[in-house]
Every structure is written in C-alpha cells, then in structure tokens.
Amino acid sequence: MPTKPGDDGNDRVDADERRSRLRESATFPRNVIAEIQRAAETGIYAIRGGGAKRSVPNFDDLLFLGASMSRYPLEGYREKCATDVTLGTRFASKPLHLKIPITIAGMSFGALSGAAKEALGRGASLAGTSTTTGDGGMTDEERGHSQLLVYQLLPSRYGMNPDDLRRADAIEVVVGQGAKPGGGGMLLGQKISERVAGMRDLPEGIDQRSACRHPDWTGPDDLKIKIQELREITNWEKPIFIKIGAARTYFDTALAVKAGADVIVLDGMQGGTAATQDVFIEHVGIPTLPALRQAVDALRELDMHRKVQLVVSGGIRSGADVAKALAMGADAVSIGAAAMIALGDNSPESEQAYNAIGSSAGYYDAWHEGRDPMGISTQDEALAARLDPVLGGRRLANYLNVLTLETQTLARANGKSHVHNLEPEDLVALTIEAAAMARVPLAGTDWIPGHSKF
C-alpha cells in the first residue's frame, strides 16, 4: 500500500472521503452525465453490442418446487433423464435431431471472427447441437465445422444463395431480434474486411446498415408464400424456423404458425446483438419471461404446442435458466452472448487488454469496433489469432455439458424422466412481477396477479 501523501492510494482515500459527503443524483448519475456529454461531443447516437443492460424480471425470479411427499424425485446417475429434442416435425421431411435442448444462436461471420465461428461449430458439434449463420452468408469453414447448421434468411440477403440453402440443415427466416425488434443489423467499417465485403457484395470499409424489412414480402400472408418457395427450392426437406423479437408475442407467434413455421425462435430483449443503437436495445421489446409465456399461450390456443417447436433465447446463462424456460413450455433454448463468454469474452484475465481500449472486463460491449482483445468480435487477423478454435470449441462443449447436467439435475429433482416433462406447475415466483409475467403463483400463495384474485 502506498503511504506517502500524493500517492494514488491517498488520492483514492480522499476521493472516497469526499464522495461520502456528496450526493449523486438519481436522475443524473455519472453514466447519464457521460452519455449526454458523449452525445454533445460526437453528435451521433451511441452504438454498442450486447443486449439490454437494465434489470428486468427474469428466470432468477422463479424457483422450482422440487419433490417431497406428493412427488417422487428421480435418482441422479441411475435413473434416466433424457434431453433430446427434435425440431421441425410439422412439415419437414428431415427434422433436426439435437442431443441437448440448447442451440447456438445466429451470429455472423463479420460480426465474429472466423476463429470464433469455427470454435462455435466445434463446440456445438461435440455437444450434439446446432449453430446458426448470421447476416452475411454461410462460410465453407462454418459448414465444415458444424455438424448441424441453421442458415438464416435475413432482410439484407447478403450472400444468400440456393446452393447454401440446399446444404443447410434448417432455414431460419429472421423477422426480428430481441435486442432490436424492428431494427436491422449494423456492421461498421472497421469490421468490413475485404472478405466480409466480398461476401456481402459491399464496398470495403463502409459503415453498413442492414435493411430491417424483408425486400420481397410484407406480412404473414406473403411470408406463407415465401416459405413455400423455400420449401420448393429445398424439396420440402428442411425445417423452416421463423425468428421473432419479443414484441407483440402472442399475435406474432400465432401469425408465425399461420405462415407455416416448423419452429418458432423467440428472442427476448436481453438477447444480444453485434451492434445497434443503445436506445433501441434498452427501450424496445419485452423481456424473455413474459414473451415466452405469451408464445406458449398462443401455441396452446392453436393446439400447436410441441407440434410447432419453440426455441427461446435472450438472457440464458445457466441450467436453471434452461430448465425454467422448458418448464414454461419451450422445446429448447438458444445462447449467443453466453457462448461468446464461454470462449473468453470479458475474461478478467485480460483486464489490462480491455483497459488499453478504454474498457474493463465485465463491461466490454464495443463489439462493433472490431478491437476485441479476445479475438471473438473482430476481423483483425492478429486479434483473431489469439483465439484457439480447438480450445474454444472444447470450452463451449464443456459449458454446454454443464448447462445440460444442471438442467437434468433440476428435472430429476422434480421427478421428470425427460426435460420436456417439466411443467409450469413445478414453478413458483419470488416477485409479484415475475408471477404476473410467467403466470405462476407467488411462492407460498395461489396468487397469480392479473389471473386469480388475491
């Protein structure tokens, strides 16, 4: 510890002592002041990666009841608790068979480095699940490294072509994303390398903003025909997913069913993005928890629950999150940011490298700048070389295995021989808000706000 007056240590003590006599405004805290001054300096909105940072009701606000006198638990190790999922049983002749109820969400080559995409493919394949392309097309490398690959059809149609449609294992029509329902993607010049520009047919180094609406259809009636076209091109083999951002989820889910989806992918507002306006991320869309319940409501009402599979994403971190999502009625979950973190994103071991670019481990969200010291959200070859795709794949597979083991642990505790047997009746809520949104009773009561009288 420094002892001499004027040393850093004493300055810190002075500053702490000073602040203890001062009061920070709740209306204008330091981060708000910083943003106003950043806006005044630059004249342009803040752009960042990641999902909503605000605190919203989430799966942590739910608990499992477990088993006791009235329910029998299953023995760990000895009694089977299955985790397999089949996606696309409605129309596709070749549905997707996953060993675990966790998939890797769409992230583009462009937003992510080639090494990161390879690591995702390797990890997902080891764990028996799928990865997803992104806005920018399919690379040969990711097709090669992913045993099961979902090919996204986005408004921009960058790199879209029928050969890649035919070599995909499923097709995901992206209508929206939880971080920005109603917004298109962004990829700023720093990340438009020669190869990325070539794949997207854009000039190198431009600040690219993707379209937010599909160029050749509007509304579910058109989309139904669009999906028919995709099926005709691919011989009715591929499961067709529709991905929606959490907005008017009850109606959007019903319309996605009407449009002919085999699978609906629902992304809540905690879901990440590679780059979008901060104001969009924080102020548009609803959290994963209420959106999931609304989607399941719509599927049940149409008698389509488990017939059209539901994959939910946005803030999934642990096996507890997975198990709670499944108990609420999802067929599987999808992870994006958590998979990046498993590869090393925001690792405290690299604090100095984050400091060098004006950030800090645990806070880094400037994914759009392409300066990621961990080599994940970058197109800089020297940075990307820091990520070992084989080791990264192993780390992701380990993480997926932990999520699965945790999910099984909770399912067995509730006496379930398949993770899909988890049900809303196994859940209670810790807060009134979560009880209302998830429509499960507040713990110790039979009260569901908005549903039953207190």
Add this chain to the structure above:
Amino acid sequence: MSHTIDLATATTRELNSALQAASKVTPKQNWTVHNPGGGHTLAVGLDGDVDVTIDGHVGYYCAGMNQRANVTITGNAGPGVAENMMSGQVRIKGNASQYAGATAHGGLLVVEGSASSRCGISMKGVDIVVHGSIGHMSAFMAQSGRLVVCGDAGDALGDSIYEARIYVRGEVASLGADCVEQPLEQIHRDELAQLLTNAGAVGVDVGDFRRYGSARELYHFKVDNAHAY
C-alpha cells in the same frame, strides 16, 4: 427434347420437381408449362441449363433463385419474380409486380412491359432491363449490377444505393437519398448498348438515357448526414 406439363392437373410440387430434375439433364431440354393460372412459386430453384416457357400469368416468386436456366413468362408476373436469381435469364412478356429481381446476384431479367414498385430492391449483381416504366422505391439499397429503364421511373429512385448503376431514358419522378445523376461516358454507352441488345430492346437510342448512381455520402456515419439517418 420438348416436354409439356399442365398445371390444370399437375401440382406445383410436381412441376418444380420435374423442372429441377430437367435442369440437371444434358442435352438441354425444352419445357412448356400450360395453365399456370397465376400460381405461386413456379419454376423455382432451377439449377442448370434448361429452357422453360410458362404460357400465361404467374403469381409470387416465379423463377426464384434461378441458376443458369432460361425462363420465359408469356403473361404477367406477380411479386418477386426472379428474386435472388444467381444466373441465367428470366423474361416476362407482360408486366411485373413489386420487387422484380429483388436481391438478385446475377443473370439477366427482362420485363417487356412495365414493373411496379421496388424493382431491383437490394440487387446484388443482376442486370435488369425494363422496356416500359418502373414504380417507386426501385433499386432501393441496390448494391451492384445494372438497372435499365426505357420508360420512366417513380419516386425515390435508388434510395441508399451502393455501387449499382441505373440508366433511365424517360422521366425520374424523384431521386432517393444519396442517389445522383452521373455523366454518361463512353464505357456506359457501350454497356448500355450491350444490355439493350441482350434484352431485345430495339430502336432505342443509347444517347437518350441518363445515368444515376451513388454519391457515396452515406457510406460512413457522419454528423452532417444525421438528417438522412
């Protein structure tokens, strides 16, 4: 070899299976489709050298994602004709609805009548020649390729255009953000003449056209362009 298929009896699935298989066969086959009846997703996903004539009107996404095949529609075409075409040729003897040639990466799309709004939206390398006029918001976010219009163009032509080149012989109602008129140099006259010849647009004087393209002012985020964001 000449083949016919009648959509009064055959299903869309049967049609597309037959045409997709035919596109893989050598020597090149020649198919005529009767009674299309405005049906959707006809002759999509063809992947090889085959001549297909559809005798009548078609609905949405006819010849979608075409590769190498040569498709002729004797009537009118619904929305999204030749969407995302990669190569080959699609020719419409009548008029085309919205989003003709949307996001197409290559090949030649010819509309002998007129095309509606958003013709060539997000085009990525295709050549489109329209003998008549085109509607509003055409060539929106057009990335590359050439759009030739022998008649007039509607409002907001080429809004947020990238590197595509647009040639219009008649009136342009208005230009979209970042789209400007550019000089018609000799190389442009040459490529225009070639495109008109390929599209069978005869008796049209290259010198009557004006060229439009990107001012490239919106390629990078700039405070001064905030009004355009």
